[in-house]
Amino acid sequence: MQLGFREPAEPGFGVDGVQLRLPCHRSSVVSQGVALPTRSCLAKWQNEEDNWRMTVAAITAVLGGRKILKRRVESDRELTQLTREGVPVGALTLLASELALDRRTLARVIGISDRTLSRRLAKDERLSAEESDRVVRVARVVAMATDTLGSPAKASSWLQSPNMVLDGQAPLDLLDTDSGTRSVETVLGRIEWGIYS
Numbered sequence: 001m002q003l004g005f006r007e008p009a010e011p012g013f014g015v016d017g018v019q020l021r022l023p024c025h026r027s028s029v030v031s032q033g034v035a036l037p038t039r040s041c042l043a044k045w046q047n048e049e050d051n052w053r054m055t056v057a058a059i060t061a062v063l064g065g066r067k068i069l070k071r072r073v074e075s076d077r078e079l080t081q082l083t084r085e086g087v088p089v090g091a092l093t094l095l096a097s098e099l100a101l102d103r104r105t106l107a108r109v110i111g112i113s114d115r116t117l118s119r120r121l122a123k124d125e126r127l128s129a130e131e132s133d134r135v136v137r138v139a140r141v142v143a144m145a146t147d148t149l150g151s152p153a154k155a156s157s158w159l160q161s162p163n164m165v166l167d168g169q170a171p172l173d174l175l176d177t178d179s180g181t182r183s184v185e186t187v188l189g190r191i192e193w194g195i196y197s
Contacts, residue, residue: 059140062143063095064094085126087126091135092117111131137175141159141171148192
């Protein structure tokens with residue numbers, strides 16, 4: 001931790017009033033030996049929390065919302081619980097239609113065999129926790145692509161088209177691994193900031 005003395009803190013931010021710079025580059029005020037976040041740090045955290053709530057809402061919308069998921073999912077904790085218990089197979093069907101893909105292509109990305117998919121669809125079963133995690137991962141990227149590119153149709157087209165930045169691979173083909181997903185999210189972040197990708 002780097003300690004550095006800065007200008008006195010705003011009134012009401014502690015007795016000592018010394019600010020320090022934390023590794024996350026957020027200012028804190030030292031008050032009685034305890035680092036307290038400044039208002040700007042709290043505002044940034046709150047903004048990130050609001051963004052995550054919007055992300056959870058977008059993910060659940062892509063998965064069919066309360067109608068398909070058969071429960072309300074409004075927080076990361078609730079999304080984690082749903083993932084562990086298993087996402088209903090109907091969410092995979094809806095996600096495939098959102099991407100204008102056949103279910104088998106999406107099942108391949110998620111790592112489900114045709115036979116297993118057919119059985120789950122016939123019995124209207126839930127996916128395993130591992131399969132659900134992959135479905136939620138794909139839904140997160142679909143929501144991000146839709147938000148960044150402006151429409152589900154543009155997101156679907158972009159996800160299925162080869163991308164030079166991704167070594168000529170279609171983003172959808174990289175969503176089977178966490179590291180591939182991060183690469184796709186990085187490219188979407190660049191697009192959002194206006195960097196050619």
